[in-house]
Amino acid sequence: MKKSLLALAALGAFAGVAHAQSSVTLYGIIDEGFNINTNAGGKHLYNLSSGVLQGSRFGLRGTEDLGGGLKALFVLENGFDVNTGKLGQGGLMFGRQAYVGMSSQFGTVTLGRQYDSVVDYVGPLEAGDQWGGYIAAHPDDLDNFNNAYRTNNTVKYTSANYGGLTFGGTYSFGGQAGNFSANQIWSLGAGYSNGPLVLGAGYLNARTPANPGGLFNTASTTSPAASAVSFTTNPVYAGYQSANTYQVAGLGGAYTFGAATVGLTYSNVQFYGLGTTSATIFNRGSTATFNNGELNFKYQLTPALLVGAAFDYTRGTAVNRTNGAPTEHADYYQGALGIDYFLSKRTDVYVISVFQQASGTDSTGNSAHASINGLTASSNNRQFTARVGIRHKF
Structure with missing residues (x-):
């Protein structure tokens, strides 16, 4: 009897540890918030929407x-619409992130649905x-700085912090038998933070599958990149879905002067190998290129009040x-203004306005x-x- 009690006590102590x-x-x-859109396909639109900021x-x-x-570590993150209760990211249960992995003094390795290196190292520097x-993201988020597309089937490495320097990369398996490069996505990036200075750089390369356009398929859970938005409804680059490769190179930096922060970002986006399907107006093998530059500014007027442009x-x-x-x-000019007031550490109210003007010929x-x-x-x-x-954050 005494041995049994001692065994139970030992197990209890072990479980506690x-x-x-x-x-x-x-x-x-x-x-959640109220929106005004002055031209939604030719009509004014007033509505509630979830998850904008x-x-x-x-x-x-x-x-x-x-x-x-x-x-050992894991993350399971779901996206949802407050107004309807429906799932986000194309209806996926954990469409934002889902991964498991291990970390040590040498860095972290994770496996699952994750963000690429452009999102990790350059994205936080855009307005x-x-x-x-x-x-306020770049037109149709063409460079993925705002994380419109996440990557499935991904192995990711993130380094430890070496005096403010971090780096990492991702590789997403395409999963197509007999064609190793089809569907694959890989990225590399690095960031540096030291006092008032923050720098970031990233590169992303994505190959289309056997069915071009499927790279950004919102409905497929096996597609290497799945999103909450449809590739074909984004006129800035929808016409380039016949490309066989999507490539992004991005840079960014920010410097803080007291309560003010000035930031810059640049991206070069290329759609290689257009014309891989008959349903295209472009010469086979041609390339479409975008160059994007952003200048942003924010000022902490008080500990509770932030303004940005x-x-x-x-x-x-x-x-x-x-x-x-x-x-x-094609040329796209865009300006944005924002005010954010923090009622507490967890709750804030905000106002955002964005204007965009386009010229030339789109995709x-x-x-x-x-x-x-x-x-x-x-x-x-x-x-x-x-x-x-x-x-509200919880």
């Missing part, structure tokens, strides 16, 4: 200390990731058509229409949107 070395956290964000979500994250500096939300310029090159006539290049071969990210494209070359919202 194991519990102390493990942790699981439930977290989330609820972001930050995507509405709830998630679980956990770690277990395995000893010797080694830890959309700070105070502007997805409507940004200007973004995107230029798309001309591409030769199958009829021999090149398209005209469909038609006159370029304004297309603010995440919204129905304009019926002409101008579009304005404004939002008043509330965000």
Whole structure:
């Protein structure tokens, strides 16, 4: 009897130690607000929408200390629409992130559905990731700085912090028998943070599958990249879905002067190998290129009040058509303003406004229409949107 009691006591003590070395956290964000869109396909639109400043979500994250500096970890993160309760990211249960991995003094390796290196190292330096939300992202988020597309089937490495320097990379398996390169996505990036200075750089390369256009398929859970938006409804680059490769190279930096922060980002986006299907107006093998530059500014007026402003310029090159006539290049000019007031550490109210003007010829071969990210494209070359919202973190 005494031995049994001693055994139970020992097991209880062991369970207590194991519990102390493990942790699981439930977290989330609820972001809701009222929007005005002056030109949604030719009509004014007034509506409520969820997850503009930050995507509405709830998630679980956990770690277990395995000893010797080694830890096991996981994240399961769901996206949802506050107004309807429906799942985000194309209806996926954990569409934002879902991964498991190990960390040590040498860095972290994770496996699952994750963000690429452009998102990790350059994305946080654009206005959309700070105070502007997805409507302040670059036109149709063509460079993925605002994380419109996540990668499935991904192995990711993130380094430890070496005096402010971090680096990492991802590789996403295509999963197509007999064709190793089809569907594959890989990225590399690095960041540096030291006092008032923050720098970031990233590169992303994605190969299309046997069915071009499927790279950004929202419905497929096996597609290497799945999103909450449809590739074919983004006129800035929808006409380039016949490309066999999508490539992004991005740079960014920010410097803080007291309460003010000035930031710059640049991206070069290329759609290689156009014309791989018959349903295209472009010469087979041609390339479409975009160059994007953003200047952003934010000022912490008080500990509770932040104001921000940004200007973004995107230029798309001309591409030769199958009829021999090149398209005209496209230009997109965009300005954004934002005010964010924190009622507490967890709750804030905000106002965001964005204006965009387009000119030239877009990817469909038609006159370029304004297309603010995440919204129905304009019926002409101008579009304005404004939002008043509330965000609560838990």
